[in-house]
Amino acid sequence: MARRAFTRVAATSAAAIIMAACASNSRRADTPTTPMHNALTQDERRNGWQLLFDGSSTAGWHTYRMSSATGWQVVDGELTTTGPGAGDLVTDRQFDSFELTLEWKVPPNGNSGVFYWAHEASEKIYENAPEMQILDNVGHRDGLSPLTAAGALYGLSPAPITAARPGGEWNTVRIIVKGSKVEHFLNGVPTGKGDFDSDELKALIAASKFNQWPTYGKSRRGRIGLQGDHGSVWFRNIYIRPLK
Numbered sequence: 001m002a003r004r005a006f007t008r009v010a011a012t013s014a015a016a017i018i019m020a021a022c023a024s025n026s027r028r029a030d031t032p033t034t035p036m037h038n039a040l041t042q043d044e045r046r047n048g049w050q051l052l053f054d055g056s057s058t059a060g061w062h063t064y065r066m067s068s069a070t071g072w073q074v075v076d077g078e079l080t081t082t083g084p085g086a087g088d089l090v091t092d093r094q095f096d097s098f099e100l101t102l103e104w105k106v107p108p109n110g111n112s113g114v115f116y117w118a119h120e121a122s123e124k125i126y127e128n129a130p131e132m133q134i135l136d137n138v139g140h141r142d143g144l145s146p147l148t149a150a151g152a153l154y155g156l157s158p159a160p161i162t163a164a165r166p167g168g169e170w171n172t173v174r175i176i177v178k179g180s181k182v183e184h185f186l187n188g189v190p191t192g193k194g195d196f197d198s199d200e201l202k203a204l205i206a207a208s209k210f211n212q213w214p215t216y217g218k219s220r221r222g223r224i225g226l227q228g229d230h231g232s233v234w235f236r237n238i239y240i241r242p243l244k
Contacts, residue, residue, distance in 0.1 A: 037055060037077050037236050037237055038051065038053055038054060038055030038056075038077055038236060038237055038238075039051075039055070040239065044239075047241070048241045048242065049239050049240070049241045050239065050240050050241065050242075051238070051239060052091060052102075052224065052238040052239065052240050053079050053235065053236070053237075053238040055074070055077045055236070056074060056077070057074060058072055058073070058074065058079070058089075060091060060092050060093070061079075061089050061090065061091055061092065062089070062090060062092060063086075063087040063088065063089055063090070063228075064087060064088040064089070064090050064118075064120060064125050064225065065120050065123075066087070069089060070086075070087060071083070071085070071086030071087045071089075071228060072086060072087075072089050072228060077236060078234045078235065078236045079226070079234070079235040079236065079238070080232065080233065080234045080235070081228045081231070081232055081233060084231055085229055086228035086229060087228050087229055088115070088125045088225050088226065088227050088228055088229060089225065089226045089228055090115075090118055090120070090125070090223040090224065090225040090226075091223045091224045091225075092223075093223070094221055094222050094223055095116070095177075095221065095222070095223075095224065095240065095242060096177075096220055096221040096242075097177055097178045097179060097242065097243040097244070098116075098176075098177050098240050098241060098242050098243055099174070099175070099176050099177075099240070099241045099243060100114075100116070100173070100174070100175040100176075100177075100224065100238075100239070100240050100241075101172070101173060101174050101175075101237070101238075101239050101240075102114070102172075102173050102235055102236070102237055102238040102239070103170050103171065103172050103173070103235065103236050103237045104134050104170070104171055104173060104233060104234065104235050105168065105169065105170045105171065105233070105234045106134060106135070106136050106167055106168075106231075106232065106233050106234075107136070107167050107168060107231070107232050108136055108138075108139045108166075108167035108168060109136055109139035109140050109167065110134075110135070110136045110139075110140070110167050110230075110231060110232060110233060111134065111135050111136070111140055111142065111227075111230040111231065112134035112135075112226070112227045112228070112230055112231075112233040113126075113131040113132060113133055113134050113154065113225075113226075113227035114131065114132040114134065114173060114175065114224070114225070114226060114227070115129035115130065115131050115132075115223075115224065115225030115226075115227065116129060116130060116132075116175065116177055116182075116222065116223075116224055116225070117129050117130060117177075117217075117219045117220065117221065117222035117223075118219075118222045118223040118224070118225045119215075119219055119222045119223070120223075121215065122213065122215055125225050125227075127213040127215065127216060128213065128215040128216055128217075128218070128219065128222075129216075129219075129222060129223075129225055130153060130154070130156075130182065130196070130216075130217055131153075131154040131227070132151065132152070132153065132154070132173065132175055132184050132191075132192065133148060133149065133150055133151060133152045133154045133159070133192075134150060134171075134227070134233065135148070135149060135150040135164065136150075136164070136166065136167035137149050137150050137161050137164045138166050138167065139166075139167055143161060143164075145158075146158030146159055146160065146161060149161045149163075149164065150163065150164035150171070150186060150191075151163050151164065151173075151184055151185075151186030151189070151191030151192060152184070152191060152192045153182065153184060153191075153192030153193065153194055154192075155208050155209065155210065156192070156194060156201065156204050156205065156208065156210075157184075157191075157192035157193055157194050157204075158191075158192065159184070159186065159189075159191035159192055160189060160191065163186045163187055163189040163191055164186060164187070165187065170236075171186060171187055172186070172187055172188070173185070173186060176243075177243075178243055179197075179220065180195050180196040180197035180198075180220060181193075181194070181195045181196075182194055182195075182196070196217045196218075196220075201217075205217060224240070
């Protein structure tokens with residue numbers, strides 16, 4: 001009886017070793033120590049995910065109202081500004097309904113944003129495109145208000161101030177846009193949301209600074225934008241999945 005029990009334990013241990021060896025051959029098995037950035041698995045591709053940033057170039061992007069990605073560069077697989085006043089970077093492609101994921105990092109006191117539905121008819125991107133706030137909530141004064149904290153639908157729908165990690169650490173974003181409805185998630189926490197066709201959000205816009213720009217939030221299709229005119233910011237793992 002003891003010998004059979006030992007045999008079962010030995011067999012179970014051997015099976016576990018074999019399974020571990022097989023897992024080590026998986027492309028994402030080593031994620032905790034050496035994560036694979038700016039790449040998609042075959043399953044992700046089959047599920048409709050697409051790369052917006054290839055990890056080595058600014059291909060597919062240009063600075064707002066310019067023809068090239070002026071003020072931006074790629075360093076160690078991260079998309080980052082070259083210096084102050086870099087300008088806002090936007091995708092060459094336009095999207096309507098989609099799911100967007102990415103990672104961002106700012107220095108202490110840092111400030112940036114992710115825009116969507118951006119068009120280039122207005123002088124500034126924030127005059128037409130809604131924004132998910134990017135911020136070091138601890139070091140920046142905007143972190144004192146949930147309406148302008150990291151993850152918020154900027155100025156319109158608040159985010160929990162505790163959702164963001166401190167400056168210098170990576171944060172994960174998920175934005176879901178379906179028709180006129182938007183949802184923001186920061187580090188897995190639901191943050192800003194709204195329906196741009198609803199009377200509620202229209203009233204909030206009318207009572208905000210966005211009221212001075214007639215095109216703000218009116219488009220349902222446009223470019224993804226990364227804010228670069230507030231200083232240093234880093235992005236990686238920028239993926240999008242168009243939705244029907």
